[in-house]
Amino acid sequence: MAGLLSFVHRSWQNAVGAPKAIKAGDAIKVGVLGAANIGPMALFTPARYHPEVIIYAVAARDRKKAEAYAKKHGIPHVFSSYEDLLASPLIEAVYIPLPNGLHLEWALKALQAGKHVLLEKPSVANAAEAALLFHHPLVTAPSAPVLLEAFHYRFHPAWLAFVALLDRPNVAHARASLKVPGKHMGFGAGDIRFNYALSGGALLDLTYTMSVLRGIYGAAPTACTSCEVDTMPSPPGDGLCDYKYDATWTFPNGGTGETHGNLQAGVLESLGDFANAEAVHRPVVVPDAALPGGLEKVRTRRVAYTNYIGPAMWHRIDVEDRFVVRKRGGGEVVREWTAKESKKAYTLRDAGIDRPSEPYWWTYKYMLDEFVNRVRGREGTGAWIEHEDSVEQAKTIDMAYAASRLPLRQTTKFDPASV
Template sequence: MASLIGRVFTAFGPPTVEKKSDALRFGILGAAKIGPLALVTPAKSHPDVIIQAIAARDHARAEEFAKKHGIPDIRGSYQEILDDPNIDAVLIPLPNSLHFEWAVRAVRAGKHVLLEKPSTSNAIEANILFNLPELSQPNAPVLLEAFHHRFHPSVHKFLSFINPADVVHVHTDSMVPWLLTAKENIEFNYSLSGGSMMNLGTYNFGLLRMIFKDDPVECVSCETNVFGDGRHDKCDYDFKAQFRFPNGGIAEATTSLRGSIFWKPSEARVTTREVVVPDDSLPGTQEKVRSRQVTLHGFMHAFIWHQIDVQDTFVVREKKKDGLPVKRWVESTSQKAYTYKEAGGQFVHLPGEDWWMSYRYQLEEFVNRVRGRPTQYWVEGQDSCNQMKMIDLAYEKSGLGLRSTSEFR
């Protein structure tokens, strides 16, 4: 308990480090609630990041945000930030429907872009955004869809126990208690590209694609619930979707923005097929097989708490006689990885502290990419396009229809 309290306390109040003279200067477009978590707090412990400016539609909100977080410059519009030659990069935490337009504008202005998920409102916009000619030029701006949870060591430790080809079933779930959401929130505003699949559901979908290392070929089913009051009929407040992947595996994603008051950590549970495990101690007439279930509890905010449970079921059986079992047993372990050193494998040398949020790990890689240094994990543009295609498949299957496409070009 003491380590948990210390970790969370430090994560939200990290040590402030001396900034480099040529540190990247960020501007924030909008005084969104996610801004401090996504960038302001992680930047405190990064020597190569300075939060220089903010702009918001409500100037008073921008002033309040800047005063609270020690941001020196307040601009009158988003465009003023993009026009400032002293701003190197921007965070775009605007409502979903504005992501496409302002990301395009930022890229065209030569700014590096940390873009809140989902990257756009649909795959049409994503394909335009991530294929902008400016992104293929020498010294092109860096554009990253901010799927912070995918950068945390726990996710990569979890994936190390899984062979994608062997996956037969995956269940993922995430939720927010109903007390934290209201009908009038932007999450339920169709004109702002709202919906639970556009909110928490995107995290589930992204993790499913990481588990299979592939994209779904079909959305088998997608059940949703809406308020049904005539104003929010196109915005799901929860959903349950099933996808089929190229290897035949089935994946489930379920999310609720109106969940029980008793919060439940997000979960990803993977079941694999039986595989033969070599064992020289067995006679030639027998074989050993293993089936595995791997569960990651707490994939959304793993820095607070998470656990990776690995349960292996072994069977020794006769190769003939219909494979009659000779022996059966179960081996279980539980693991954690708050740092890449704990995660081991190819990432063991990467920097990090146990109190680093997934946002802090993400920022580390973003800066590395901007500086031309190697990145060990990255969400490529095609990945983001495929992600929006998956969301579109689910919305089409649900009958709610795609989120509207911006007229901006």
């Protein structure tokens, strides 16, 4: 009952109960490119109680759509085009939740305009585009604006607590899943998620699973050893857009991994395996001064993290350690037992970081904090998505598409040399 009440209280605070912040005089004015459905959850709500962020303007390809969006979400200004918004000297940063195939073009144009960029994942359509964007002089110059790929889950205390429990060099196998009941959420065949021309496909849309796997190992995979996909019928994807994937991987330390994603999962499947991560370790000898000579203690650890996408609602981190006391060098087993523990981390202090936060903060609020810290040149928690991380993520997705025998998502027709 206490857990249910905590969940209800956190959800209420995040939705309506948290006090609106009094905005600082120098608050960052953010412009939004596109009237995307993800905007309220990913930015508008966390900005509501951030004193240094104002959602200032929106632009869409259809001005009437932009005006309706602005009215609905209380955005004070509407621009007639993306270009007009980027030209405004009052806007300091932009949020780009456009279709995947448009990310490279508008990220580069925003950076050229001197705007800091919060870029929805996946950052771009393929690894070639990622290298072009994240190695571009507009990004690498010492005074370059901030560019962040919005893997919001990586900023939450629960993720930080999860990875702190891992012994990355000794991870033997990892698993990550993300299964969404898209049939019940309007993700039909006509959805842009399944439009190949706009870089659609589940491997891109549910790219979190590959990111989680890389985060568990702290390294990029050496290979995608298999990738089985189910594709949407045409139109619009011409059979080229996956809605479901099951992939296997190898990593530099010899470990293996598996990722499972489904944009058309049934409700029960989604409830049972929505957003889960797991790491199983190799047996390792752990010190124990109480043991008599000639004996050693060996630990085999399993760490499972349930609901890495929405941990503010509810999450659970389960640690299971199997111990064996045996004769030194792998001899006869003298004793064995299993220790189990469950952990939760809703605030930074729960994760051992002495910084203020609130249990109702969603992953997006923690991400927005770190984005603002970077823009302002302040020290943060240390959580960040480095540019090379985003490049490696795109390479990983390309590996999966190559193993699936589907084509890589096509490179944009936009000419980067024009920037």
